[in-house]
Amino acid sequence: MSARGSMPERSRQEQPGRQRSRPGRSGPMAGRRERPLDPEAGPVERFACGLRELRAAAGGPTYREMAHVAGYSASTLAAAAAGDQLPSLPVALAYTSVCGGGTEEWAALWHETAVAVERQQVVRVADDPDTTRPPYRGLVRYEPGDRDLFFGREQTLGRLVELVRAHRLVILTGASGSGKSSLLRAGLLPALRPYPENGATGRSAPIGQGHGGAAGPVRSGTAGPVPGGVVGPVPRGTVGPVRCAAVRVLTPGPRPAAAHAPAFVPPPAGSGDAFVIVDQFEQVFTLCDDPAERARFLRLLLAAREPGSRLRVVVAVRADFYGRCTEHPGLVEAVREAHLPIGPMTxxxxxxxxxxxxxxxxxxxxxxxxxxxxxxxxxxxxxxxxxxxxxxxxxxxxxxxxxxxxAYEAVGGIHGAVADTAEHTYQRLTPEQARHARRILLRLITPGQGAPDTRRPAPRAELETADGAAAVCEHLSRARLITLDDDTADLAHDALITAWPRLRDWVDEERARLVVHCRLTADAATWAGRHQDPGALYRGTRLATAREAFPPPHEGLTAAERAFLTAAITAATTVRRDEERARDRVVRRLRRSAAARAALLALVLLALVPLAGVIAW
Incomplete structure (x- = not known):
């Protein structure tokens, strides 16, 4: 809301001490004429107009005449009604008292105006170019480069480092919004770098492998290098320093084993241990629909527990998926040995x-x-x-x-700030861009089925299929509602889903369709990965559901999804046509057979007619 709209409006009849008169007119005793003011220009101007009207209604005394009674100089009283700044409360009340205004009513109006002025002074400047590095990250997680801004989790980080030293597989759990990702990246990753005070020197680390084996920087969904070193400083009661050969950071995605198997390749013997950080482990359950693929990924994780694996794995999972972890015996054992729950901050x-x-x-x-x-x-x-x-x-x-x-109150506090930013960002879009934004944001959400809704990382190519969609992605990214890297987009945080009413309503409106769409996206990728195997196409009820959710021309689908659904429809149509042809052939055959039997019966009857006559004779 603008500062103009934030001050309660009063009609002329409701303004204290106001009578109907033309603003800016001072009567025959006014002296110098005042410059015109627009009461709609802001709260200060509106207050000054009220003072002028009150003075005009009192007969228009000069400011010198008012000064004799008010106890303030004529220039001070003139400045109070100039509209340049809000006068002090004593000056305003002296002015209105001389002109016959009610003290309580004008004091209340002054306080309302002061609040409006305060809000006007904290108007949003986020859209202005500002090269200064913000000290807070907003909805996005803290990264290793933000170590100097990461505060409050020092004790938790110490316990995590202690567990990482003592165990090869550590499970980190916490509610959504408890800071797990930031703790791993801005806390643990810098702790893996060499600390000279420990008396250890780090070796250069081999480059970790990310998607498709390509080397890259440390980020979500990839594995990348962090200079070798020792985990430190050494807490009491733990094992000695552990040399870090490399750090590989990943999020599971829909095909965790196929995409991230290279991250679990041990480093060369003698170079130390490779640290594998698995963030958002719940994606194993929300995005991976293939039980066999999930089992292969879990085997990769659990293999790190072997003493000679030269791997140390840290898994971060949302607390509401903790029960799913206990369904696997190996994870249960890991939880029993090395589990760190992250609670609320004190x-x-x-x-x-x-x-x-x-x-x-x-x-x-x-x-x-x-x-x-x-x-x-x-x-x-x-x-x-x-x-x-x-x-x-x-x-x-x-x-x-x-x-x-x-400023905090102006943005709505912790509950209103996200919605304020999101709405401000959304309202600046054209209608066409707004449609793109809705489609993009919904594609980045996996609707919960018996669980909370979660964010879903997606390839940028999947989102930027329409003209202008790429610009919308950049617009959302600048507002820190989504994050973008070279080829992937993601919601800044799951909290956006619940904190922004508009997005929450979109999800609720299209929940059933989103469930179908998420499955369709995954199945289309599987079909393409199997070289368009006809056996992977939809049939029966699943095809009927997809066709109902996305009728021709299949709006909202990517080219790959549309090809998959079209191929399924074509295959089903072909099967139905073949079945109809086979049924027609059977019908024709049955008809011919029935006709043949009828003819044979007729011949038999004809042959029996003479015999019947002989018998009758």
Whole structure:
């Protein structure tokens, strides 16, 4: 809402002490004529117009005459009605008192105007170019390069490092929004780098392998290099330093074993251990529909537990999928040996997470803001991404080097900031772009079936099929609603699904269709991967459901999905036509057989007629 719309409107009849008169007119005793003001230009101008009208209704005394009664100089009283800035409350009340205005009513109007002015001073500046690095990441996770901004999880990180030293497979669980991904990337990954104070020197690490065996930087969905070193500093009661040969970071995706088997190849003997970080492990259950593929990936994970594997694996999974993990005996054993649950941050930890990044950027957080956001986040399960996003929006509205409570309230707090940013981003789109945005965002969501909805990474080629879609992706990425890398897009966080009412409504409206679409996308990829094997095409009920969800011309489908569905329809049509032809042949054969039997019967009857006559004689 703009500052103009944020101040309660009052009609002329409701304005205290106001009578109908033309604004800007001061009567015969006015002296110098005042410049015209537009009451719609803002809250200060609107207040000044009210003062002028009140003065005109009082007969238009000059400011020198008013000064004798008010106790303020004529220039001070003239400035109060100039519309350049809001006068102080004592000056405003002195002005209105001389002109016969009610003190309580004008005091209330002054306070309303002051609030509107405060909100006007924290208007959104996020769309303005700003090359300054934000101290908060918003909905997106913290990366290794954000280590200097990552605060609040120091004790949890120490326990994680301790477990990683002592065990080859560690399971990390926490609610959505508890900061698992940030802990792994901005906490654990930097801890794997060499620490000179440990007296160890790291070797250069071999490059890890990502999708298709291509080398790449550390990021979600790929495996990449981190300089070799030792995990440190060494906590008490743990095993000695573990040399790190390489770090490979991945998210499972729909085909985890096929896509990420190279990440589990051990490094050369003597170089140390390779660390495999598996983030968003729940994708094994939400995106991978093939039980055999899932079992192969789990075998890769569990093989790391062997003493000579030269692998150390850290798995992060959402707490609501913990039960699915216990369905596999090997994972149960791993959980029993090395499991670290991440709970909510304590108030002290939350305060460090709020104040620490600001101090690193030489910013000041108002005491009242820190207290409010800590209180609200502590009462919100999984609220860390909401807190981070609210702080990012407050930073965009900072006053000098100060992050203010007024800015926090202007964005709606932790519950309203995400919706405010998302709506602001959406409303700036043209109608055609808005349709692209809806399609893109829904494609990045896997609807839960007995579980919460989750985000779904997707190839950019899948999203950017229509003209203008790529620009929409970039627009959403600049607002930090989605993340983009070279070939993949993803929602910034699962919290966006629940925190933005418009997106939540879209998902609810199209839930049944989204379930069909997600399965269709995966099955189309499987069909293409099997060289368009006819045996992988839809038939029967599944085909009927897909045809109902995506009738011709199959809008909303990619070329690959459309080819898959079209091939299934064509195959079904061919089968039905062949069945009809076979049925027609059977019918014709039966008809010919019936005709032949009828003819034979007729001949028999004809042959029996003379015999019947002989017998009768």
């Amino acid at each position: 108030p002290a930890e939350l305060r460090r997470a709020v104040v620490g990044p600001a101090r690193s950027a030489r910013l000041v957080v108002e005491r009242d803001l820190a207290a409010r956001i800590v209180e609200e986040t502590a009462a919100e399960p999984g609220g860390l991404p909401l807190m981070s996003h609210a702080l990012l929006e407050v930073w965009h509205r900072r006053r000098g080097r100060t992050l203010t409570l007024a």
